[in-house]
Amino acid sequence: KTEYDINLYFFLPNNLGINKYNYSNSQFFEDLYGYVRLITPKSSLQNLTERIENIINFMNLKKQNIDTHFGYINYELKITICSYRAYLRDFAKKIKKNHYGDEDISDLIKEIHVFRKKIKELPTFTENTDSQSLKDLLMFTDEYSSLLTVMYMFRIYDFLSKSEAKINAQILNMINNEIEYRKRRGMSYASEDDSKNEELIYKYSVFKKYFYNILFLFQKRREDAVEFRHFLYAIAAGIAMIFATTVAFLSQKKYGNFTLSFFVALVISYMFKDRIKDLFRQIFENKLFFRKVFDFRNKIYDPERYNLFGFYKERVRFISKKQIPEKILQTRLQKADSSLSTWYTGEDIMKYEKKIKLNNRKIIKSFNDKIEGLNDIIRFNVNHFTRKMDDPSVFLHTLENGMKKLTASKVYHVNLVIEFKSEEEYSSYKVRLILTKDGIKRIEIPEYDIVLTNS
Template sequence: MIDIAAKIHDKFSIEFKVGFHVRRKRDQSNFSINTWMFIPNSLDINSLTYDKSHFYRDVKSYIRLITPVFLLREICEGEAIPLKNLERVFHKTASEPTRTAIKEYESQIKMFTAIFKSAIRDEVVHLLKNNIKDDMEYLIASYVESVRNILLKFRYLRKIINVPTISSEYLNYFFFADEYISNLVDQRTCYLIGFLQRKDAGKYEQSIGLLTSLWHDEAAYRQEMKYISVDKDNPLKNREFIFRRSILKKYAESDLFLRARKKKDGVLVEQIYYSLAAGLSMIFATTVAFSFQMKYGNFTMPLFIALVVSYMLKDRIKELMRYYFAHKRLNRYFDNKTEIGIKDASIGWIKEAVDFITEDKVPREVMNMRSRSALVEAENRITDEKIILYRKQVFLDRVEINKNSEYPIAGINDIMRFHLSRFMQKTDNPEEAIYYLNEEGESVEIYGEKIYYLNILMQLQFEDQMDYKRFRVSFTRAGIIRLEELV
């Protein structure tokens, strides 16, 4: 299965989070994504002004394992696998702090933190979307109880590793996780309080009280541990808080990121094609030389002229054949191949390629989904849209993934950020003067946004399943305004 979530990452970039979920009963899984980008001609983005190197500079990808899914209450109740794994590794490391044990100790801390981050995020999102009013108080109480239990049990484990065999450097791994978890509880809980206050402060007074108590208790703990907290009157402190949170987030999630080695794809085949091109051009030049030599003999003016002309044409034929072979191989081969792995084990690969294509090479169902308006169709008769096709194929080995993780891993996330700064370089001013008459009959000048649209269609294929997604990005020279999924 392939799932995809799109959002605006910042003023000049959009983000697609693509999840590739491998089947549990299959040893191997193959995925394919074709993405067509329909670009207005006025942006002057075409094969001459925007080549492959520009595209790959504008794309930034992060490949990581999908975080193991646990409910908040599952982390601290019943089997409580994440906490049990931590306790086991803590005891082992305290007794035998070998290099291997320390590595596993740090890895388990990071994994626990990542699991908690996803669990509390999902729980808060569920609360924000909950439409059953009678369940809200119960859900809030469950959230507060689960968070308190997790914090209590996690922090109790510190006593296991607070021993002479564990240096302060290794103990810091625990404190890094503790500070980040505290940040998450602090910010998520405060956001929930604001949400309930805006929704109906009177009705949810009891729930707000529970959340407020949790927030104040955590604030006191942060002060005791000397963790940096948000301070409305101290911009420098808030800057430091955001900086540390960013670093701690990367640290906590680093164990999920996969080893990725990118290299050019199809290099051997490319060289074979180019060799064929050189051989064909040489055959032409040699044939011309032999023909003129047999007819006019050696050391004659006609032979001299024929050799010069054949040499000139030989190079042109070679370049034309190189161009022909380069374009013939586009559909079969890719620009890059990225080997992905966990530690030293390879778990699969990702291939990608990008090219400008003409409209007649776009599948009919994709063009139907593009559904241009009559005005756009009229414009295209004068200046046609440019179309970029970005192809991606993914192969994952379920057996190797299972071998290298103690947790059930559903697959990988490919987080791709696409920067649109180059697309905005040749746009007009972000605002344009327009006029209307007010109630007094006076001409009034106002300003409206000069907007551009980038349409993106995706074809997602997994085994015999085929799905399509359509997105539209609205932007001006000042930045991205909106990203919407169209049905």
């Protein structure tokens, strides 16, 4: 099994007005979106071509009952296309870093030509099936791989020096041939027509989800410890009932039945019974349930075959400075500018915890390819953080070359410490979000001197 924890510590300046009294757990989880995806299996382009050739040979043998083998064909084609995209992406990164030779690019062009030639045979098998799902799969594989080829070859062309005329001519020739093929097949392609470009971008997004759903893991969310919560509520109701019943017995013994005093005592006991029940519910929530229990317990599935791969729990809490581990505090103060840092002027601290358990054997058994690991992706919307901010820009004046009026950004710093823990390793690093009322202006990672600008 694989078990690991991810903790996110949000250090929020007091002037943002985000605290436990006005930013609830439900609001946080509305702003948070996370998903888990298996890392795309890596393979050479020659191996991917052989894989497509094997699928074609298989479908030729099973022409009479091709529909019954949809599961196998679906898996093979989707994994192959995902690996093809990863191969082109990694090759483009090498080009950007100048880690290439002319022969590498020439070989790439030749291998893509062979790969695409095999892929173009797939739509012919639509005549052998009545399954619309299989027909779509075969057609989409051809169209998406063509789109990926054009997109990444343009990217490679942009990264290359313009002086490499021979290589550039080969790339442009390949792109042009692919675009002509798309036109003949009635596929979308980039043009001066905005509506067609809109359709192209939409298709790319849909294709990406369609093929990558073989690697995405489906998450089914439910509240954690619901039964325990209702058990505590029952105890609170029982304590309140004990009080009300005791008052009723004592007042009956003292005043007798059907008296005004007995009636008044019953009304008072009922009034206090409700308040006592709510009081104990609140005590159990804050002192016991809220501290010990997670907000959600989620199941992780394979979305295509619904195999249960694991679980993860998550919760968010505002914590005090005393509750921050020493390692996290050291990371937070790493390269802090000065005593003007918001840490010294006042911050509210919010901690998001995520604990994951995965069954490796089930994951490996469900995939024919070697799975190296997974990407745990978290997206967070900072709009709640920006609501009470001042205008995004202010005016300044200078006397350089005469008096001038300047515009400067009004920014807020939100520091985020990300902590990763497993049995084998531990790591943490700091991210500084530079925010304005319009959103994220830039992101700084002080440890590595990285600055990401929102352009």
